[in-house]
Amino acid sequence: MSLNSLHGLLLTHKQLPISRLEKAFFKDLELALKLFKNIDGVEGVAILQTCNRVEVYLDSADEKVVEDILSVWEDLTGDSELKINILLIQDVDVVRHLFRLASGLESMVVGEQEILRQVKEAFYRGLTNNSLSQLLKMVFQEAIRVGKKVRSTTEISRKRLSLAHVAVEVVEKVLKNLNDKVILIIGAGETGELVNSALMEKNYRKITLLFANRTYEKAIQLANLSGGIALKLDQIENYLKIADAVFVTTSAPHYILTRGKVEEAVQERSKPLMIIDLSVPRNVDPNVSHLKNVKLITLDGLREYVDTSVYDRVKELEKIEEFIEDCVAKFKERIETVWVDELISKICCYAERVRLEEVEEAMSMMRHIQIDEKSKEVIQDMSKAIVKRILNPLIENLRKNYKIVDKQQLFNLLKIYFYDLAE
Numbered sequence: 001m002s003l004n005s006l007h008g009l010l011l012t013h014k015q016l017p018i019s020r021l022e023k024a025f026f027k028d029l030e031l032a033l034k035l036f037k038n039i040d041g042v043e044g045v046a047i048l049q050t051c052n053r054v055e056v057y058l059d060s061a062d063e064k065v066v067e068d069i070l071s072v073w074e075d076l077t078g079d080s081e082l083k084i085n086i087l088l089i090q091d092v093d094v095v096r097h098l099f100r101l102a103s104g105l106e107s108m109v110v111g112e113q114e115i116l117r118q119v120k121e122a123f124y125r126g127l128t129n130n131s132l133s134q135l136l137k138m139v140f141q142e143a144i145r146v147g148k149k150v151r152s153t154t155e156i157s158r159k160r161l162s163l164a165h166v167a168v169e170v171v172e173k174v175l176k177n178l179n180d181k182v183i184l185i186i187g188a189g190e191t192g193e194l195v196n197s198a199l200m201e202k203n204y205r206k207i208t209l210l211f212a213n214r215t216y217e218k219a220i221q222l223a224n225l226s227g228g229i230a231l232k233l234d235q236i237e238n239y240l241k242i243a244d245a246v247f248v249t250t251s252a253p254h255y256i257l258t259r260g261k262v263e264e265a266v267q268e269r270s271k272p273l274m275i276i277d278l279s280v281p282r283n284v285d286p287n288v289s290h291l292k293n294v295k296l297i298t299l300d301g302l303r304e305y306v307d308t309s310v311y312d313r314v315k316e317l318e319k320i321e322e323f324i325e326d327c328v329a330k331f332k333e334r335i336e337t338v339w340v341d342e343l344i345s346k347i348c349c350y351a352e353r354v355r356l357e358e359v360e361e362a363m364s365m366m367r368h369i370q371i372d373e374k375s376k377e378v379i380q381d382m383s384k385a386i387v388k389r390i391l392n393p394l395i396e397n398l399r400k401n402y403k404i405v406d407k408q409q410l411f412n413l414l415k416i417y418f419y420d421l422a423e
Contacts, residue, residue, distance in 0.1 A: 001135050001338045005043065005061045006094040009069065010087040013052035013108050018299040022281040023079045024054050027253075033131045035072050041065040044133025046140065048101075048122040050115065051163065051191075051280040051299060052108055057094065059133040095139055096328045102147030103324060104156055105317070108303060109166055111156040114194075116147040138335070146327050153323075154316045163302060164194035164249075167276045170297065170305045171245045172202065174274060179206040182242050186233075186256060187249035188213035188222045191278050195247045200226055210243065212236045214250075240265035245274040248283050256283040259291065266293055340402045344395050347414070351387045359383050 011024050026032045029047055036045040036056070044059035058069060066088065074082045089097055097106070102119045104111040123140040126132040132140070150156060172178055183199065185192050188211055199209065209228030212235065213219035219230040231239060233256075240246065240262065250256050257275065262285075266273055277284040277298045289296040359379060363371075398405070 001335060002061075003091050003095065003135075003332060003335055005059050005135065006091060006139070007058040007060065007063075007066055008089040008094040008097055009056040009058065009066065009073075010089065010097070011054050011082075011085060012087075012106070013299075013303075014106075015087060016085060018052060018280065019282065019286070020085075021052065021054065024073070024077050024082055024085075025049060025280065026054065026076060028076075029125060030129055032073070032076055033126065033129045035076070036069055037129075037131045039065060039068045039072065042069075044126075044136040045069075045131050046122050046126040046136055048119065050118050051278070057098070057136060057139075059136050092328060092332055095142075095331055096324070098139060098143040099146045099324050099327055102143040103150040103320060104147070105320065105324070108299075109163055110317075112162045114162050116144070116151070119147065120144055135335070139331075142327070142331050146324065150320055150323065154320055156316065156320060162194050162198075163278060163299065164191055164247075165198040166302055166305060167247065167278060167297070168195060168198035168202070170302065171247075171274055171276065173305075174295070175244060178202060178204045181244040182208045182210065182239075184210040184212065184236065184239055184243040184246045185222075185249065186212045186236060186246065186283075187251075187279070188215070188218040189249060189251070191249035192222060192247070195249060195278070196222055196226055196228075210239055212239075237261055237265060240273070241268050243273065244271065245276065248275065248277045248279050250279050250283045251281075252279070252283050253281070254283075255285045257285060257288060259285045259287040262288045262294060263291055266291060269293075337399070337402060339407065340398055343410075343414075344398065347391065347394070351391055355383050355387050 011021055013021065026047065026049060029049060032047055033045060036042060036047075036058075041060050041062035042058065042065055043061075046057040048055045048057070056069060056073070058065065060066075070083050070086065074080065098119070100106050102116050104113075104115055107115050119140070123132075123137075123144065126136065126140070171183075175181060178199070181204075185195055192211070192213070196209070196211075199207070209223070209226050210231055211219040211223045211228050212231040212233050213222075214233050216230065216232050219232075222228070223230040236256075240257075246257070248256055256279075262273070262275070272293045272295060275284055275288065275294065275296045277296065280299070282298060284296060284298075286296075286298075288294055362379065363376075
């Protein structure tokens with residue numbers, strides 16, 4: 001097991017706008033995992049896909065496998081510019097990136113809550129589809145632990161942060177006040193729930209919330225949480241005429257709000273209309289932004305508001321950075337000593353088997369002698385003490401000097417003495 005076999009293939013909001021990034025998104029994550037795992041030389045693979053990133057984590061000793069992964073990825077998405085845009089990281093940099101990601105340092109909104117859950121989802125998806133190698137399991141498990149630790153020991157998550165919360169802050173800033181405003185939320189999934197939570201935290205008493213969803217029952221559930229009104233998806237055109245702001249949080253493969261629908265609605269209203277498209281892929285026609293009296297903000301557009309600090313800046317970034325680097329160093333050392341622990345375990349198992357065989361043979365030779373239980377215990381303890389005294393110097397020196405040991409030479413030497421000790 002070695003970190004040298006780790007590869008990270010990254011496409012994120014730091015490299016590309018969301019409008020470009022969405023072209024590389026997988027429509028079927030389980031199919032992608034299956035196809036990647038079936039590539040010769042792939043020991044393990046995981047996929048992390050969120051609204052502003054898609055990342056493939058790979059465990060393979062063969063670097064040529066990366067090209068095979070990219071080819072399959074391109075076939076699945078039809079993204080012909082994938083190989084040009086991909087950022088490839090390797091070895092310990094993969095560990096560092098995943099630790100930072102789970103801690104919220106790589107997010108568009110630093111410290112956001114959702115990314116840790118998304119890292120967990122990528123991990124569990126890999127487990128469910130049996131696509132993870134032992135090394136990838138260890139990396140993801142440690143990243144999740146680090147992410148939890150950062151959030152519990154620093155103030156990075158003291159204020160609930162997410163893109164949905166930033167979007168609500170933006171709407172409040174533009175509209176000045178949300179009292180007497182009509183807010184339409186299209187989509188009652190996870191992002192829709194986050195938008196609703198962010199709005200409820202504002203404690204406006206005269207706000208009107210409308211919820212539209214493909215599954216009407218889900219819209220009803222969300223409306224009941226906030227005292228809002230549930231709509232069927234085919235009713236939204238009517239309510240576009242009265243809404244002050246619209247949050248689109250669906251994940252449809254097509255535009256939910258076309259230019260035609262919005263244009264028709266704004267013709268029958270005098271006040272401006274804000275539309276926030278939090279969907280991936282985009283579910284609002286970009287041409288809507290050309291309409292008079294309509295302000296369209298996409299995930300890309302939220303960046304400028306994030307940069308102008310619509311949320312409290314985290315004051316402990318340096319402390320978190322140091323903690324993560326310490327975790328990376330310890331994890332690297334842990335991986336480097338895995339082979340040592342495995343070897344010591346095999347040696348101890350071999351020695352224990354020999355000890356038991358010899359004690360049994362000795363007892364058999366003394367079967368005509370009356371030996372009480374106390375004497376038997378003495379013989380057992382003595383045999384254990386002999387094995388421990390012989391092996392302890394080897395084990396202690398191996399743990400202490402493993403970095404300067406030639407692993408292959410050591411295996412060859414041990415096989416001379418322990419001929420049945422498998423590598």
